[in-house]
Amino acid sequence: MPLQSYASHTQEIEAFGLGYPTGRGERDQAVLGSWRRCIDHHRLDPAQTCEAYIVPESQLRIHQDESESLIRIARSGLERLYQQLKGLDYVLLLADRHGVAVDFLGHQAQAADLRHAGLYLGAEWREDRAGTSAVGACLATGEALVVHQSDHFDFTHTQLSCTAAPIYDLRGELAAVLDLSLLKSPAERASQNLALNLVVAAARRVELANLMAQSRNDWVLRFSQSPDFLDVDPDAAISIDARGRIRATTHAGARALVAAAGLEWRKRPSLIGQPLEHFFDFDLAHLPQLRRNRPAQERIVRARDGNILFAHAMEPQRAPARSLTISAPQPLPPALGTLTAGDPAMNALLHKAARLAPQSLPVLVQGETGAGKEFLARALHAASGREGAFIAINCAAIPEALLESELFGYLPGSWTGGASKGRQGLIEAAHGGTLFLDEIGDMPVGLQAKLLRVLSESQVTPVGAHGPRHVDLRVVSASHRALATLVEAGQFRQDLLYRLNAAELHLPPLRQRQDLAAMLDRLLADLGGYHLDEPARAALLAHRWPGNLRELSNVLRYAVALCHEPDAADPGGAQVIALSHLPDALQSASAGDAQDTPATPPLSAPHAAARTESADPEALAQLLAQCQGNVSEVARLLGVNRSTVHRRIQRMLGQRQVHWGDGG
Known part of the structure; x- marks a missing residue:
């Protein structure tokens, strides 16, 4: 590691954190914003380097299962882009909303180097884990960007040049990130301008393909600024149901609707379910006039803000009636089966829980007070096959002064009033089993950092001990409070939230159940x-x-x-x-x-x-x-x-x- 380069990189970020201007005036604002989050929010130290983290294979399978349909749709676009860049040593990653690479295209001859650099399947690139990176910053901002070489927060990654674009789902929520990276690149940041344009275009095509695949029974309206590209490579698309209301949209389509209605992008209300005429000077009855049987130059529409667009309306696909063979769902494990009496939403949740049960993936259970969060946690443990105990602790019921010793245990003589022989902590007692942390949102912020270390390193250090002890446990946490809201209020660590909600289960309230x-x-x-x-x-x-x-x-x-x-x-x-x-x-x-x-x-x-x-x-x-x-x-x-x-x-x-x- 070149000492001077490492030192100057660390000093620049530290100076920036103290409010001094950066040594390089050309730093992109997206990069500086990410540095600020790494320092102020994630509490990362630029002097501490960390190798790229690859999630375990069992955890990767969970992430891939969650993103299965998107991976399938995006794969064709990824392969097309990869062929365009053949011979330029680019690596393509598709990361899910958690920042984990669920698909990957790269030279297998470089597999060892790519894995070491984190440009590989299963790499985790969230900001709280890896500092400033293209994937992490894109997830945080929702915008396409370049993180080039020393733009990276962690010096370990400063050899890389990474370009990323967001992929949004049909409801306008950020679902994935498409990343185009190089192990080695020219020093000039402008060298990645072409990569930025290519990855943005590829992400747009993936969103369009996703909308088309899921809108076969709806009208689809595609837009373009130019009639010449309308039918071959449109800019945006929306789908409209039989009542003339917005059912789905690509990201560019959502931006067009927001602009047409004069709304602020970041504070927009939900567009789904809104009538078409709220955004344009026509309604559902006008769509047949915009079909492809007319020249593209004649398919002109006017948005409510006065903007002129060219449109292509595609009518619903009426699939011929055919008999379908529907396979019966697998029976639930007995412990999970007792939690439902036939409610469809609860059944779907429990089948998802059954797939998660054998994994070691941390699970976050959300639901109203009394909805049965601990019952679900116990059922997950019973269905997991883990031989250790189920240990439950209510983080809101134990005084803050005692919570640390209860969780981590303590050695003899560690504090006045403690047991003479010390006490084993609940975390260590759950070795080989499941630790259930109820009302995790009430855990003191100071203890959250120590719990994060347990989750990331599988080690626990009792109070008064000089060294850690290894623990093998599955953590299930629960809260009736929205943890994301607590993160925004500064009452809960975002990095811990990401650790706890690798899989998230939402229990429906009793009033919404049909059983x-x-x-x-x-x-x-x-x-x-x-x-x-x-x-x-x-x-x-x-x-x-x-x-x-x-x-x-x-x-x-x-x-x-x-x-x-x-x-x-x-x-x-x-x-x-x-x-x-x-x-x-x-x-x-x-x-x-x-x-x-x-x-x-x-x-x-x-x-x-x-x-x-x-x-x-x-x-x-x-x-x-x-x-x-x-x-x-x-x-x-x-x-x-x-x-x-x-x-x-x-x-x-x-x-x-x-x-x-x-x-x-």
Whole structure:
């Protein structure tokens, strides 16, 4: 390593961090912005060098599976670009949204050098990991850029010249980065101008191919500034559904829409779902006039900002009807299968979890309080095949002063009041198993740095120890708070977030699940085979469940505790939970619903007489007997809601025993 070059590079970045001008006035603003993030946000030291990091093969497979469809679509464009640059020693990387290279094209004869430099499959180029690089800076800014030689923050990478462009998904979110790099290049930064144009054009074509592949049933509108290139290489594209609303867009298409509506790019609202006429002076009915059967020069459209564009409308592809063979999904592992009773969204999440379970990849579980995050973490451990223990710790429940010793353990005599023999930390106790960090968002920032070291190096140093100890564990973390928001507020380290959410699972709240009724029956069966009468079931199904599964479990346990009367058994012997057994808040809400429900009018005069007599317990009992205990029939005869009949029956239970059911 040339000492002077290393020293001058380090000194320039350190001086820049202190507010002094850089030694090279031509530094690009994108590069300087990345340096600032590396210093202020990621807390990187320019004097500390780090070799390129290649993720383990098992982790790479997870990243590739997540980006499978994009890799397949982009591959043709990558090969085309690689052939254009044949003989110039360029390397092509496709990095996912986490900065991991999921596809790669380069000379296999240089494989060892490329791997050492990080220009290889599985290389991780996020800013918090590698400092300023084209991939990392592109992910941070969303813009195409060049990071040339000494532009790199880490001196290890200053031999490289890297050019990158973002690839956006159909909803306008940054999905991947296309990177074109050289191990060795001319000293002049301008030598990469052609590479920048080529990689931007390639990324645009990948986005267009992705939109076309996923918009076969929609109108696709392609734009160009020039009619000569409209049908062969358009600048942008959007897709429009049958109602004339935006369904998808390329990045250039999104920028065109934003400009047409006079919006600010960085603060734009969602474009998806907006009517076409919000952006142009035509609507869905005008699209057939823009098909290719007319000359390109005549297919002129005007945007709302007055800009003139040439457009090519492609009508939906009507695929011929054919029989499809749909393979049944693989059964869930038993531990995961118990977490659903048939909800489609939950089933999809659990099948994803089943694929992640055998991996060592850190998993972040997000969801509202009580949604079952720890249950999912335990199920992941049970399905992982790991022989070690499942160790759970609630980062919000342990005082900050004790959290470090609980996590890392301590040696004898490390601090006053500690156990005389010391204590093994929870991280070390999870060796060979799973460490579950609940409410990770409440972990103190100082401890976050130490946890990051554990995750990156698989080592833990107890309090008072002079050296680290190796640990083999799988980390599952959870939070009901959006960790990205905490990062923006400076309350959570971004580099730790990237480490924790290599795989992310979002648990749906209970109110959005379609399997609540089935879950009620399953939970009651687990509690001893209890049944719900209709008013109780209706009240439970109508409740919003802000506390999710935890609240549901507590409510059912409360109801079971109150459901002990001998006369509460149905003919089959199972105990019946009535509305009166539920907590007062649910009863009150049900009563309010009953008052808002219009009463069914009586059918005849005898029924009206029965209504006037129904306040009398003896008359109500007689009517129940006449209807053979059918509460629905009694409610219909009285012209009241069934919950009203149930409340009157409950008031009557203390006066005489009445055996009734809720058939029909």
